[in-house]
Amino acid sequence: xxxxxxxxxxxxxxxxxxxxxxxxxxxxxxxxxxxxxxxxxxxxxxxxxxxxxxxxxxxxxxxxxxxxxxxxxxxxxxxxxxxxxxxxxxxxxxxxxxxxxxxxxxxxxxxxxx
Amino acid sequence: xxxxxxxxxxxxxxxxxxxxxxxxxxxxxxxxxxxxxxxxxxxxxxxxxxxxxxxxxxxxxxxxxxxxxxxxxxxxxxxxxxxxxxxxxxxxxxxxxxxxxxxxxxxxxxx
Numbered sequence: 001x002x003x004x005x006x007x008x009x010x011x012x013x014x015x016x017x018x019x020x021x022x023x024x025x026x027x028x029x030x031x032x033x034x035x036x037x038x039x040x041x042x043x044x045x046x047x048x049x050x051x052x053x054x055x056x057x058x059x060x061x062x063x064x065x066x067x068x069x070x071x072x073x074x075x076x077x078x079x080x081x082x083x084x085x086x087x088x089x090x091x092x093x094x095x096x097x098x099x100x101x102x103x104x105x106x107x108x109x110x111x112x113x114x
Numbered sequence: 115x116x117x118x119x120x121x122x123x124x125x126x127x128x129x130x131x132x133x134x135x136x137x138x139x140x141x142x143x144x145x146x147x148x149x150x151x152x153x154x155x156x157x158x159x160x161x162x163x164x165x166x167x168x169x170x171x172x173x174x175x176x177x178x179x180x181x182x183x184x185x186x187x188x189x190x191x192x193x194x195x196x197x198x199x200x201x202x203x204x205x206x207x208x209x210x211x212x213x214x215x216x217x218x219x220x221x222x223x224x225x
Contacts, residue, residue: 042217056210105157
């Protein structure tokens with residue numbers, strides 16, 4: 001009964017390095033979402049993907065951030081040249097095909113930039 | 115302008131003291147209102163989905179209701195293990211399928 005799997009759970013990067021966060025959706029789910037949660041703030045939508053296709057990236061910062069969901073393998077959120085302001089919890093979620101379906105979340109990846 | 119507003123921000127209850135959390139929304143074309151529970155250091159855990167005004171869902175001590183402008187999460191006779199942050203989110207006609215979240219209500223239940 002595997003849920004949404006994220007790794008790593010915790011990641012420390014120095015300023016200027018790259019961070020790669022991985023997400024495997026629940027079995028049978030073909031839609032993946034990435035959200036960011038800053039301290040004392042709510043969850044903010046970043047990007048919505050299907051296999052090999054970005055559906056909505058309206059919440060993604062214009063620079064340094066990218067996401068993919070390849071035909072094979074997990075979805076990856078990539079942050080280049082990290083800055084201290086990127087420190088946050090990054091949550092991946094997944095749902096079945098169809099916009100009316102429930103979105104289930106993983107346990108999150110906590111990025112700390114030092 | 116916030117599209118999803120939760121109140122109160124924090125709520126302290128004694129064990130057994132029933133109360134309600136509020137989630138008001140201003141989006142048009144609601145396609146679902148979702149309640150999640152989040153424990154510290156964990157991801158949001160799905161509780162309920164409501165789709166139309168008048169709909170109600172129940173699970174153990176929790177009951178969620180929906181009107182055209184807001185949703186309530188009623189907690190009956192809470193226990194300390196109900197302590198968590200409760201998140202409300204909406205999916206609306208202008209979104210591609212993603213959710214807009216409120217900032218949450220942090221509930222503390224003291225024994």
